[in-house]
Every structure is written in structure tokens, then in C-alpha cells.
Amino acid sequence: METVGGDFSRELSALKGRRILGVNPPVYDFSWFDLWAKPLGLLFLLQFLRERGNEVHLVDCLDEGRTTPLSFGRWKVSRVAVEKPAPLKNIPRRYYRFGLEAAAFRQRLSSCPPPDVILVTSGMTYWYPGVFEAVETLHEIFPRVPVLLGGIYARLCSEHALRSGANFVQTEFPDDFLHVVTTPALDLYSRPGYGVLLTSRGCPLQCEYCASHRLYPDFVQRPPEDVFADLRAQMSLYPLSNMAFYDDALLVGKERHFYPICEYIRENFPDLNLHTPNGLHVAQLNDECCRILFDTGFQTIRLSLEGTDSFTVGLSSNKTRPSQYMEAVESLRKAGYTPDRIETYVLAGLPGQKTEDVRASIEFVRKLGGRVKLAEFSPVPGTPIFEKVLALTPQIADEPLLHNNTIYA
Helix, strand or coil: CCCEEECCHHHHHCCCCCEEEEEECCEEECCCCCCCCCCHHHHHHHHHHHCCCCEEEEEECCCCCEEEECHHHCEEECEEEECCCHHHCCCCCCEEEECCCHHHHHHHHHCCCCCCEEEECCCCHHHHHHHHHHHHHHHHHCCCCCEEECCHHHHHCHHHHHHHCCCEEECCCCCCCCCCCCCCCHHHCCCCCCEEECCEECCCCCCCCCCHHHHCCCCEECCHHHHHHHHHHHHCCCCCCEEEECCCCCCCCCCCCHHHHHHHHHHHCCCCEEECCCCEEHHHCCHHHHHHHHHHCEEEEEEEEECCCHHHHHHCCCCCCHHHHHHHHHHHHHHCCCHHHEEEEEEECCCCCCHHHHHHHHHHHHHCCCEEEEEECCCCCCCHHHHHHHHHCHHHHCCHHHHCHHHHC
16 A cells, blocks of 8 residues: 555445554653543544454553542553754753553563454644654564554645554545444553543634634534434443543533533542543533533633733634633522632743733732633644734744744743
């Protein structure tokens, strides 16, 4: 199989009776935290293939490199300091390889039944060194097995991803497996720690710095009945105490979508701890919604404020006004959330953004008793703001390492 780009969904749909290995590579970065991170797209795809008569296996370098337990089912991951690549040489921070160590990764692959096809996923664009390493190692261990590369990096930086050595790179928007697969293949983990739930794909807003609309052009919500079935399937596998929602727009149309899901959880899984690491749209948080969040068991509440100044608000689709944030915080506190549990994303490092505006946004959140989670801007190819970034730093066009949020902001 030659290295080409496109959509390999049809080719995968035709596979039957094959042994398929999915791989989530290690991560190279200055830092990495387990914010309930699972390769959900890969897990849905593996389940899709299994339901068509294929045998599926998974090697998740981040999950299998776990070391120390953290709160709510998360873990610290093994890390090893490594030499910084040339584009990052002048950054005064240590650089690490996170996940299953290289020798253990090779040993783990050697213990797997020889696959017929290998699927490698990818995350952040600037994590590509781990992808390249994984593809190279897979070719060494399984020299005659085709390696297919998909995921966020592959689609946002498709030309660069063609250098990975993969036999096929997913460069187009793939067919949606959500309407034919009930649940991700979470059973491929021996101890997942937490479940992962996706009730919608994409986002109706089009913030200028966000890749959601580029990755998922349409906003599609799963029928609540499908979400119920997904939840039941995951909860039947392990005694899970935590579930993370992966939605970018969880509260859109909440009366007909989110509220029925919450009611189902309260009736069937009342002890489940729920988390929203992607952030909630502040404008949707009225008294009723906050009471439902609290009564349903949402423990980790993160709000998408981004900023209070007109410049940042404008780039954020005008989704949140300061007055709406104040009302949301008050509603959350009335529902029972203490200030230390109300975490708020404030965006920093946008081209053209003023430092004093970021400082003012931080102080605004603090005065209301919220906790600030600084979200450092990362330039994402294909977003409207990326062209502005290119005008300032044209070298990032050919080097995804320079997308790293740690250095760009």
C-alpha cells in the first residue's frame, strides 16, 4: 500500500475477518496531564471494525505508562527527559517523552498477535514526534503490515503527516461512525479508571482560534437513547466511578438533549462522578441548568469565559459577556458549588491580544471567587486566526512544533 491521502473509511468498512491493532502513541512535550484523555475516535473505530467481524487489539502508550493515581480516576504518566528538538532549543524548560517507555513499547508490540492492519491515531499537531516514533517502531516490528495514520494532527497537517512513514494518511473528513456504533471499545483497557462519553460532535459556534469547525463541519447531536445505550455499555464493563463528557457544546438545546441525559443518569447511576474538561458555554448556565448539574453529580465544572475585553470576546464568537459570566457563577453557587470548584478558562497569547486585558480577565474571575485555568493559545492550521499568525511568524507554516501552546503564547 502506497502512502496517499484521502478518506480510508470505505476501505476499513470492507475489512472482515482481519486482526487489527490500534495504537495511541507517546507524547513529546514540556508537560502532559491526564484530563480524562482517551483516544475516543480510535476506540469508536475499533468497535466499528469489531462489529464487522474483525479481531481488534489496542496499545495505548499513555494509559499503559501510568504510574501514580490522581483524583477522579486519573493517573500520572511515566516521563523521561529528552533532548529538545532544534526548533525548541531556546525554550528554558525541560522537554519530556510521556508514556510507555521505548523499550517497553517495543516489547509490548512484540507480544501482540501479528496484525493485518495497524491504525495509529494522533492528537495535538505539535505531538507529531511521538507519532513518527510509533510509526517507525511499528514498521520495524511488523515490516509487512500497512500502517494507517488518522486523528487530529493527520487531518490538520496532512502534508506534514505524509512524512511520518505511514502507508496511508487520513487527510479528509471521515465517515461518521457515531450513527452506527453504540459505544467505544473501552473494554480493550484492563483498568480504564474512568469512562468517556460523547453526546454530540462539533460546535455551532465558530471561534476564530478553534479547530472544532474545521475538524467537524457540522454540529450533530446523538439521540439521547443512543447516549443511554453507550452509558449502559460502559458501566457494564467495570465498576466505573467517573465519566468525562467530551462535547464541545454540551449545553446547546439542553432542554431536549442534555436534561434527558441527566435525568437518565440520576435514575440509573446516581453515584457517578461527572466531569466537563472541555468547558461549558457560560450563556447556557441559568439557575435550572446549574441545579441539574449539581443534582446529577457533575464534580468538575469548567467554564469557557476566554476573556472580558472586546477583542477576545469578538474572536470567541461573542459567546460570553462578562454579565453572563457573573450570572452563571451566582447560579452555580446557589446550586451548591463552592468557589474552589468553579474553574474558568481564560485565554492568553492571541495575536493582537493585550497583556493588560488578560490580567484584567484573571482579576475579574478571582473577584467573583472563581479559579482561573489559563488556556495558552496554540495556532491551529485552517482556523481564521492562523493566517494572522503566519503573517507574524511565517516559520510555523512548515514546523508544527512551533504550534506548541507553551512557547507560542
